[in-house]
Amino acid sequence: MSARDEVLRRVRAARPSAPVDVPRDYRTVDGGADLVDLFVDRLIDYKATVRRCDPGGLAGAVGELLSDASAVVAPAGARAWLAAYPGRVLREPLTVTDLDAAGVAVLTGCAVAVARTGTLILDAGPDQGRRALSLVPDRHVCVVHSGQIVGGVPEALARLADPTRPLTLISGPSATSDIELNRVEGVHGPRRLDVVVVD
Amino acid sequence: MSGGHIVARRPFPVAARAELGDAQLRANLRKATHTIRDKRLRVVGEVPDWEALRQAGAAIKDDVLARLPELLEQFEAAATAAGATVHWARDAAEACAVVTGLVRDTGAAEVVKVKSMATQEIGLNEALEAAGIAAVETDLAELIVQLAGDTPSHILVPAIHYNRAQIREIFSRNGLSARTDDPPALAEAARRHLRAKFLSARVGISGANFAVAESGTLVVVESEGNGRMCLTLPETLISVVGIEKILPTFRDLEVFLQLLPRSSTGERMNPYTSLWTGVTPGDGPQTLHIVLVDNGRTETLADSVGRQALRCIRCSACLNVCPVYERVGGHAYGSVYPGPIGAILSPQMSGEGANRTLPYASTLCGACYDACPVRINIPEVLVHLRQTGPHPPAERAAMRALSWAMRDRRRYTAALRAARRGAAPIRLVAGRRGAVRHLPWPLSKWTSTRDAPLPAKQTFREWWAHERA
Numbered sequence: 208m209s210a211r212d213e214v215l216r217r218v219r220a221a222r223p224s225a226p227v228d229v230p231r232d233y234r235t236v237d238g239g240a241d242l243v244d245l246f247v248d249r250l251i252d253y254k255a256t257v258r259r260c261d262p263g264g265l266a267g268a269v270g271e272l273l274s275d276a277s278a279v280v281a282p283a284g285a286r287a288w289l290a291a292y293p294g295r296v297l298r299e300p301l302t303v304t305d306l307d308a309a310g311v312a313v314l315t316g317c318a319v320a321v322a323r324t325g326t327l328i329l330d331a332g333p334d335q336g337r338r339a340l341s342l343v344p345d346r347h348v349c350v351v352h353s354g355q356i357v358g359g360v361p362e363a364l365a366r367l368a369d370p371t372r373p374l375t376l377i378s379g380p381s382a383t384s385d386i387e388l389n390r391v392e393g394v395h396g397p398r399r400l401d402v403v404v405v406d
Numbered sequence: 407m408s409g410g411h412i413v414a415r416r417p418f419p420v421a422a423r424a425e426l427g428d429a430q431l432r433a434n435l436r437k438a439t440h441t442i443r444d445k446r447l448r449v450v451g452e453v454p455d456w457e458a459l460r461q462a463g464a465a466i467k468d469d470v471l472a473r474l475p476e477l478l479e480q481f482e483a484a485a486t487a488a489g490a491t492v493h494w495a496r497d498a499a500e501a502c503a504v505v506t507g508l509v510r511d512t513g514a515a516e517v518v519k520v521k522s523m524a525t526q527e528i529g530l531n532e533a534l535e536a537a538g539i540a541a542v543e544t545d546l547a548e549l550i551v552q553l554a555g556d557t558p559s560h561i562l563v564p565a566i567h568y569n570r571a572q573i574r575e576i577f578s579r580n581g582l583s584a585r586t587d588d589p590p591a592l593a594e595a596a597r598r599h600l601r602a603k604f605l606s607a608r609v610g611i612s613g614a615n616f617a618v619a620e621s622g623t624l625v626v627v628e629s630e631g632n633g634r635m636c637l638t639l640p641e642t643l644i645s646v647v648g649i650e651k652i653l654p655t656f657r658d659l660e661v662f663l664q665l666l667p668r669s670s671t672g673e674r675m676n677p678y679t680s681l682w683t684g685v686t687p688g689d690g691p692q693t694l695h696i697v698l699v700d701n702g703r704t705e706t707l708a709d710s711v712g713r714q715a716l717r718c719i720r721c722s723a724c725l726n727v728c729p730v731y732e733r734v735g736g737h738a739y740g741s742v743y744p745g746p747i748g749a750i751l752s753p754q755m756s757g758e759g760a761n762r763t764l765p766y767a768s769t770l771c772g773a774c775y776d777a778c779p780v781r782i783n784i785p786e787v788l789v790h791l792r793q794t795g796p797h798p799p800a801e802r803a804a805m806r807a808l809s810w811a812m813r814d815r816r817r818y819t820a821a822l823r824a825a826r827r828g829a830a831p832i833r834l835v836a837g838r839r840g841a842v843r844h845l846p847w848p849l850s851k852w853t854s855t856r857d858a859p860l861p862a863k864q865t866f867r868e869w870w871a872h873e874r875a
Contacts, residue, residue, distance in 0.1 A: 211494040214700045218475045221708035227469040233458040303605045303639060324675035337689035338638045361660035370656045371621050373686050376679035381631040384671045385547035385563050386570055386589040388438040394593045396631025396678060
């Protein structure tokens with residue numbers, strides 16, 4: 208008997224027979240308080256930096272934030288936000304070595320953001336690109352439009368256009384709790400996370 | 407029909423005694439577990455629907471166990487359609503053989519690993535090493551344990567038993583220099599050490615926190631970004647997944663992505679969560695293998711009381727609140743699954759050897775049940791395993807006699823009277839304390855750790871009869 212058939216046979220013999228009803232009495236909509244303020248508060252708690260601007264001020268805010276970057280990686284859908292950035296813009300195809308070079312920052316958008324947990328969800332859309340782009344550079348600048356911010360996790364997952372695309376949930380800069388169970392920022396992912404909230 | 411690192415070699419009391427002698431270990435554990443307890447309580451307290459989430463989490467997992475064969479087949483079909491290759495393994499040895507063969511086929515001599523309980527459980531690193539393949543642990547705590555030549559002592563933070571000064575020393579012995587023993591400096595040293603390995607790795611190996619049946623999606627929840635590196639940069643990814651990790655639908659993640667981070671690291675959300683479905687052209691590994699592992703899970707599933715242990719999402723909240731774990735640490739349990747959940751999981755997955763002493767590694771205080779995000783009634787399973795486990799002949803005989811005496815009121819009264827008469831001379835020795843501190847062997851086994859109480863001078867019934875007379 209193959210391992211597959213054997214495991215399935217064992218599971219069939221051992222499983223309980225009674226069907227189970229799943230109660231879903233938890234909150235699936237989480238509005239209420241000012242979601243943008245809550246989102247900003249959570250990001251700051253994770254030691255991300257936050258800039259707020261109106262749509263007209265976006266290019267200026269991004270240009271100012273990135274003024275000390277030696278080069279910026281920007282997927283096609285994010286390039287318009289670099290109008291006021293005078294430095295070098297890196298385009299695909301890029302190797303991991305290009306992405307890992309000192310002073311390189313990456314600029315992306317996101318698919319949806321969660322206020323209550325301070326989470327950005329990237330789904331490899333045109334303003335986000337492949338996953339390595341927001342991973343290897345040491346600094347990630349993410350643009351979030353206030354309409355993309357929802358209250359809780361259930362609303363955020365429901366909003367994703369296609370959950371089978373590669374998804375990355377980002378909550379603050381890379382961190383670890385492995386030393387004495389205290390959170391410290393800055394391990395393998397981007398050590399600096401700047402979020403520009405547009406409303 | 408299981409194996410790997412889930413069988414204790416020494417009985418728990420023997421192993422615990424040795425660990426209790428290490429004052430530094432106790433101090434480190436106390437500091438870490440108290441830090442995380444406070445954090446968890448704070449972030450759980452701010453979720454008004456926490457109990458509803460726990461109820462839903464438990465029910466979803468129970469539903470999975472009831473429909474597991476269909477869901478596994480559904481997962482296999484969806485993952486295969488998305489470009490993954492699904493393999494099955496009956497036990498640890500078979501899982502290791504499958505993974506080793508897959509790595510060999512790539513020709514790689516080194517793999518980078520995401521922290522994974524499943525690969526720890528099956529002893530994958532040792533199997534790869536025996537095949538001449540170097541397995542590099544990239545999670546900070548796993549790296550510390552690997553560099554120290556040690557074994558993990560906690561599900562979430564395998565190096566919880568080391569403090570910062572000890573970690574710096576382990577690093578420097580292995581050529582990783584950190585300026586100070588400040589955690590940021592230690593994290594920086596790990597970053598420098600692993601950077602080149604991430605960027606050049608050809609094969610990544612991971613586990614999965616969840617596997618979604620309807621879409622074939624795998625989920626890894628992590629903090630440092632080492633997971634993202636291993637899941638994104640190599641050409642080939644091999645994910646080792648226990649069969650109980652299945653969730654029916656993508657929507658079910660809305661429950662578990664709330665329960666897990668707050669229960670494990672005490673954060674509103676962990677820094678990074680990756681979800682991937684098969685292979686995506688131009689993004690991430692272009693070859694994906696998924697190895698579904700049984701290794702004792704179906705034995706656990708067969709027990710109607712004990713199967714709730716399979717709901718476990720490996721958050722480790724039960725370890726952090728356990729008064730026994732806090733004092734003896736993870737190594738005393740002799741399995742990669744320590745603490746309260748380990749005390750019910752390890753003996754069910756493998757009834758071998760010293761594992762049958764693990765259900766006694768508890769005071770039955772119930773703090774673990776309160777903390778568990780999927781409501782595993784750990785005390786209930788502990789008592790169940792104690793009842794169904796083997797007992798020494800003398801204990802069985804004593805319990806049979808006791809049960810005979812207690813089944814009949816006259817026999818019970820007579821037995822109490824006899825006991826009181828028998829205890830009268832001892833009372834002279836015991837004095838006013840009403841308890842004996844030292845009894846000769848074999849009763850010394852009892853009195854070496856606790857007093858032996860003497861029967862009361864008067865029973866309640868006697869007192870009642872006297873008062874009403």
